[in-house]
Amino acid sequence: MIEDEPAVPPPTEILCNQCTAVLPVEQGALTAVCEFCGATNAVDKSQAVLHFVVRDTLRETDAAAALRRWMGGNETVKNLDSKATIKPPVFQLWPLWLVRADVKGAERVIIKPAAAVSVLDTTRITIPASDLEPYQGSAYALEPTVPLNAVKKWLAADQQIGEGMIKEMALVHLPVYVFAYSFEGRPYTAVVEAAAGRVFADIFPSKQEMPYQTVAAVGCLLYFCAALIPAAGFLSGNLTGLGAGVIIYLIAALVMAVPLFAVASYISAKI
Ligand SMILES: [Zn+2]
Structure with missing residues (x-):
C-alpha cells in the first residue's frame, strides 16, 4: 500500500494574494475578501495563499551542537569549533515562499526567501508537508518583504512555470537560530534552522586554497x-x-x- 503524505489541515486563514494581509476563512467559504485592499481571494487550495510555520524540533542546545559540528567539519578553518567565541543565539521565524507546481506531470517544490535573508541558501532547504502547522502568529516572525507577485513573475520568466501550473502557494515560517560568533577578532554569522539542523553561512573562516x-x-x-x-x-x-x-x-x-x-x-x- 502506498502511504499518502499526511494531510495538511484546512486553512483557517489565508494571505491576501494582492497585499499578503492575513484573512480569516469562514468554515466552508470558497472566497475571502480582503478588508485592506478589497481583492477577492479564492480559498481553493490551488489559488489560496496558505500560511504555515515549520514545526521546530531543535532546542537551543541542539542548534549549538549542530553549529559546533559544522565548525569542526572540513568546510571551515581548522579548530574553528574550539577557537571561535559564540554568543547565545537569537530565535527567529524566517518567511519563505513555498510553491508546489506541476511541471510535465512531476511535482516541483520551489522555495524562495520572502524577506532579505541572504545567508539562507533556499536551494538546500526541503520542507516536508508533515512538518507544516497552521501559523498562529508569533512574536519571533520576521515580516515578509518580497511580494508573492514578484515570485510569480520570477517563476514565469525564469522557470517557465505559469500560473496554471501552480498547485499550492504558501508563506512558510522557518524557525532558525541566528548565531553571532567571532574568530580572530572578526565577527561572523551562522544560521541553524531548527527543523533538520542544517547550518547556513555565506561568509565564514574557510580553509585556504x-x-x-x-x-x-x-x-x-x-x-x-x-x-x-x-x-x-x-x-x-x-x-x-x-x-x-x-x-x-x-x-x-x-x-x-x-x-x-x-x-x-x-x-x-x-x-
Ligand atoms: Zn489585500
Whole structure:
C-alpha cells in the first residue's frame, strides 16, 4: 500500500494574494475578501495563499551542537569549533515562499526567501508537508518583504512555470537560530534552522586554497626541470647518456616527492 503524505489541515486563514494581509476563512467559504485592499481571494487550495510555520524540533542546545559540528567539519578553518567565541543565539521565524507546481506531470517544490535573508541558501532547504502547522502568529516572525507577485513573475520568466501550473502557494515560517560568533577578532554569522539542523553561512573562516596551489605549482616546475635531465642525456647522442639521465631523473623524482609531501601535510595540519 502506498502511504499518502499526511494531510495538511484546512486553512483557517489565508494571505491576501494582492497585499499578503492575513484573512480569516469562514468554515466552508470558497472566497475571502480582503478588508485592506478589497481583492477577492479564492480559498481553493490551488489559488489560496496558505500560511504555515515549520514545526521546530531543535532546542537551543541542539542548534549549538549542530553549529559546533559544522565548525569542526572540513568546510571551515581548522579548530574553528574550539577557537571561535559564540554568543547565545537569537530565535527567529524566517518567511519563505513555498510553491508546489506541476511541471510535465512531476511535482516541483520551489522555495524562495520572502524577506532579505541572504545567508539562507533556499536551494538546500526541503520542507516536508508533515512538518507544516497552521501559523498562529508569533512574536519571533520576521515580516515578509518580497511580494508573492514578484515570485510569480520570477517563476514565469525564469522557470517557465505559469500560473496554471501552480498547485499550492504558501508563506512558510522557518524557525532558525541566528548565531553571532567571532574568530580572530572578526565577527561572523551562522544560521541553524531548527527543523533538520542544517547550518547556513555565506561568509565564514574557510580553509585556504592558496597554499595548496603554490605547492602544486612548485611541484610541477621541479618535475619539469628534472625531466630535462634524461632529455639532455638523449641529446648527448649515446645510449649511456640517456640511461644515466633516466636513472638520475628517477632518483630526483623520488627525492623531491619527500619534501613536497611534507610541505603539503604541514599545510593541511595547519589550516
Ligand atoms: Zn489585500
